[in-house]
Amino acid sequence: MPSIDDIATTFESATRTLSLAGRTVLPVDTNPVPAAWDHVTKIDPEEDKKLPLLFPLYLQHTGALEVGGSKDVTGQNTEETLELVAGRPRPAIQEPSGVRQVTERTREQADYFAVPQVLNGDTEAIVGTLGSGIEYLREELGPSYLEDKLPIPLGDGLERRIVSLFSAWTLQEAVFEAYIIMNLDSAAAREASVTEDDLLSPRAAKQRAMVAETVLESEIVYLEYSGTFGGEEAEAILEDVSEALSWSRLWYGGGLDSRENVQAVLEAGADAVVVGNVFHEIADEEAELCADAVEELSPDATRSDVEDWVSTAIDVEESSAAEYLSTIPSLSNPTARAREYLVATIEATLAFEELAGALEGEVTTADELQTALDDRELPGEVELDSVLDGGPESFPRELVFGLLVDRLDIDADRLPVEHISVA
Template sequence: MALTTIRQWKHVFKLDPDKPISDDALDALCLSGTDAIVIGGSSGVTFDNTVDLMSRVRRYEVSCVLEVSGLHAIAPGFDLYLIPVVLNADSVDWVIGQHHQAVKEYGSFVPWESVAAEAYVILNPDCTAGRLTGASSGLSAKDVAAYAKLAERLYRFPVFYMEYSGMFGDMDMVRRARGELKEARLFYGGGINSEERAREALEAGADTIVVGNVIYESLEKALATVNAVKMG
């Protein structure tokens, strides 16, 4: 079920439980036509603020998805659970360590049919997630293309996620990664703060555009990205 759903996504909004959002703004996002609302963040995420945001999103028909960033924030009730595996992290903890611990503690409760792993490559080492995971910097297009090939052909990940978090990325690098993928869904996140940038990422080969920071900077610009992707 999880993979079938993910393959239909072209646009998702990503909300941070640690950032306040008004009811009116949330209403606009959930009714915008986006394919999913993904809840997750790299700092300040707790069980309480995750469940609170989920309960607010759950009033709408849009898919409500948890991107698991830590054991403390795992909560039941989501439609899907995305599990990041940071391929360019400097510690095995972000590749399999925390995942092993989660399964050891909660394995009997995991709704496996609603779980999908994401092969993450963090390309902005200065972002919070980059600092937290010690993501290697200075990756070349060849490096990223190799990660894409490994993710799909060796590890069989359903999602390859290029995360630039906070900055607009190198679209040539996106094209190189796209060229290595035949089945995995290419997610792109980072710096999508206008219709033009959403279209650029889509034209470069991203299957799914993830829009996050601009939600808290300009709701109008965030909403405009939906039509840009859907009509593109």
């Protein structure tokens, strides 16, 4: 009679065989990263990287939101950013650059948990970082999670095994991103100690991508130029790598701010483009624009007044809003859509300023503020409810409440509006 160990070994072998068949032979797509995602928006929790006021209007056109960054990212600001963007209106991926950015709360907030692996960095970038992450899961996050969830202690031995299962399951459920970093002048390159000698030719990149798919079982191979467009060099790498991959998704990120650049890398073989910097630039742009609008327009300005003012205040075709929207392959006429969103943002800002002025000195507590907002149509509510689920506790109501709490200096729990550009 076979032993328990024999049965377990046979079962594990069969499972691996089925998994391998699903990736190579069977006519099914077993990669958990949706093939439909051809555009991903990278959102950085860093304090200086703000979100546009009506950010769900822009994000309705992307496939997914990837939350993470290489500098000044913490567990707290990651939680805050996820609280704002997760599911509004697209699924959120947490991509930590450090183990302590992963918390019990971020694991609950994010739909996907992505573990970065750098294929052309130093050993620390792939082995050391992953090792410290597993140690953190086993020795800190896992025990803390177990202590919070268990009604009674189970004993050291059983609890250790459960924590080990928790750690293994967390990594099993994770999506692994195998990075090829090609911009030396980037935070990502510095973090992974990528030097001139580590830059890869198309053939070398292809070989490492094959290792990522076959041995590391990375769901994503990510060609990263981080803030600069890779041009013909990136296209050559994408062409070679895409021919070698059959299961892993191939993503490209870096310097994308036009329809032409996006089309070039998609035609070269990328499955998806990742756009980050220009999205945060919308927030910087609109903060200045809204400040000028408040100075120059009356609170009761009509839609026509705002549209005329926008036409003279900014070249919409050259705006960050239009640049970001132009990177979305499925979106036609990004300039017209950018104008629509900028006008809606200014209208919401003017209405908010009028509302804040009317309530200043009239409400002093959270309950009074909530009562004052009941049965009102709030700034931005119509536009955001067209993208998100409405209702008495809808996101635009949470957002306006949070902005007013901040403005009127009321003591209350609120959304982390400090991440919003016009807060």
